Amino acid sequence: MIWNxxxxxxxxxxxxxxPHLFDVGSWHVGPFxxxxxxxAYIVGLVLGWRWMxxxxxxxxxxxxxxxxxxxxxADDFLFWATLGVILGGRIGYVIFYMLLGNEESRAKVFxxxxxxxxxxxxxxxxxxxxxxxxxxxxxFTYRVSLKSPRLTPRLHVDEAQFTTLAKKRAxxxxxxDHVSENTHVQDIGWLKKRDVxxxxxxxxTDKIDFVRLADLAAAVTxxxxxxxxxxxxxxxxxWGRHTNLPWGMIFPEGGYNYDTNSWIWxxxxxxxHPSQLYEATLEGLVLFAILTVATLRFDSLRRPGLNxxxxxxxxxxxRAVLENVRxxxxxMRDLFxxxxxxxxxxxxxxxxPMILIGAWLINRALKQPKLAAA
Numbered sequence: 001m002i003w004n005x006x007x008x009x010x011x012x013x014x015x016x017x018x019p020h021l022f023d024v025g026s027w028h029v030g031p032f033x034x035x036x037x038x039x040a041y042i043v044g045l046v047l048g049w050r051w052m053x054x055x056x057x058x059x060x061x062x063x064x065x066x067x068x069x070x071x072x073x074a075d076d077f078l079f080w081a082t083l084g085v086i087l088g089g090r091i092g093y094v095i096f097y098m099l100l101g102n103e104e105s106r107a108k109v110f111x112x113x114x115x116x117x118x119x120x121x122x123x124x125x126x127x128x129x130x131x132x133x134x135x136x137x138x139x140f141t142y143r144v145s146l147k148s149p150r151l152t153p154r155l156h157v158d159e160a161q162f163t164t165l166a167k168k169r170a171x172x173x174x175x176x177d178h179v180s181e182n183t184h185v186q187d188i189g190w191l192k193k194r195d196v197x198x199x200x201x202x203x204x205t206d207k208i209d210f211v212r213l214a215d216l217a218a219a220v221t222x223x224x225x226x227x228x229x230x231x232x233x234x235x236x237x238x239w240g241r242h243t244n245l246p247w248g249m250i251f252p253e254g255g256y257n258y259d260t261n262s263w264i265w266x267x268x269x270x271x272x273h274p275s276q277l278y279e280a281t282l283e284g285l286v287l288f289a290i291l292t293v294a295t296l297r298f299d300s301l302r303r304p305g306l307n308x309x310x311x312x313x314x315x316x317x318x319r320a321v322l323e324n325v326r327x328x329x330x331x332m333r334d335l336f337x338x339x340x341x342x343x344x345x346x347x348x349x350x351x352x353p354m355i356l357i358g359a360w361l362i363n364r365a366l367k368q369p370k371l372a373a374a
Contacts, residue, residue: 005271006249010263011234013256015039033258040231041085044224049078051220061301065159068212068301077140081217084136085129085224090119092128096346097329126225126319127350137217141208159304162203163188163369169195187369211304218311219291219301225315226284233276236263240273240325249274275326282318290314299370306365312358316351323347 016034023029052074056067069077094116098105108115170189174182182190191199232238239251248271254264291307294300300307323345341349 006247006274008236008249008251008263010252011036012261013037013235035231036234037228037231040227041224044227045078045082045085047227048220048223049074051223052216055216055219055295055301061295061299068216069208073208074216077137077213080136080140081133084132084134086119086132088132088135089124089126089129090116092125092131093123096125096128096350097123100346101329126228127347127354130354133217134214137213138210141210141213159203162199165199165202166191166196169199209304211308212301215301215304215307218307219295221311222284222288222291226280226288229276229280229284233274233280238276239327240275240278241327242270243273243325244271245273247274248272272327273325275322278322278325279318282322283315287311287314287318302370303365303368305361305368309358309361309363309365312354313362314358316354316358320348320351320355323351 013035014033015036018032021029053071055061056069056071056074061067094109098109166185166188170185170191172189174190181192183193183196184190185196236251236256239249242248250269250271252263252265253269254266256262257264291300291310294307294310300310326345326347328345
């Protein structure tokens with residue numbers, strides 16, 4: 001084993017192990033392992049949900065409107081987000097990194113389809129999980145939230161509808177002898193005070209706007225990304241390319257043997273970038289800071305699509321940059337060899353549409369009038 005670089009800390013991938021309990025015939029009950037990776041999903045989802053609830057309860061972020069969803073609706077969305085993350089993450093990995101990988105990885109799926117469901121063997125895709133949560137959010141906004149009897153409807157003003165109605169009645173200047181009966185609505189014009197109240201009542205709805213839900217979800221997602229990348233590090237997986245930098249780390253490239261409860265070292269390992277920690281920092285801590293400042297300091301939740309756009313752009317850029325120091329999955333190393341895309345990884349390729357869509361959302365959000373008090 002080489003000792004001229006930082007050494008992997010050799011943390012047991014199981015956060016908690018319940019030993020063998022008893023046997024029932026040929027069936028063995030136990031041992032049971034709670035893996036750090038599973039714990040990261042649990043902690044990330046729960047903390048993200050609690051941060052979403054806290055944001056919903058901050059009236060100053062939404063005034064004069066109501067939050068884009070109620071606390072009860074946020075509670076219900078947690079279930080659908082969890083499904084989206086797990087199913088989307090796994091299906092995305094199978095599609096992007098197995099079916100689109102080399103012949104060996106494709107054969108593994110076709111010869112043993114059950115491998116698709118063996119999540120514990122590893123293999124989750126962020127991009128797949130992202131698509132899964134987006135589809136779950138669409139399903140939630142248009143069907144589940146409006147039909148669930150346990151959710152208390154919470155009417156809020158549909159700002160787009162209010163703006164459309166208000167522009168039909170707005171005037172550039174109020175009558176001089178009736179100024180006190182009128183009020184100025186930002187980016188719309190002057191309206192009679194009674195008309196403002198009437199139009200806001202007409203524009204009230206209990207529907208959840210998909211884009212505004214996405215903005216809330218974007219603000220909390222980096223929490224899960226941070227814990228997920230820390231779990232990748234503990235699992236000794238997704239390490240980086242070889243490096244001579246002083247913080248390079250030597251990882252056990254043989255993985256972990258659960259029968260002997262030990263890491264497998266080949267003895268030929270060399271220092272690699274601890275790319276999981278790079279990703280935990282950029283995709284987790286830095287992105288969370290950016291979105292939190294945008295939300296709490298610059299009222300980004302009052303510009304529908306801005307948080308979503310910021311998340312997509314900064315995650316996409318971070319992932320694309322860090323792919324240069326992250327070792328590609330074994331089955332993906334020669335994916336574009338001999339083509340114009342040689343040197344491009346699947347992570348980079350999947351991040352391009354995220355950056356483009358994010359830039360479009362930011363541009364669209366900044367061009368729209370800020371949801372302001374009337």
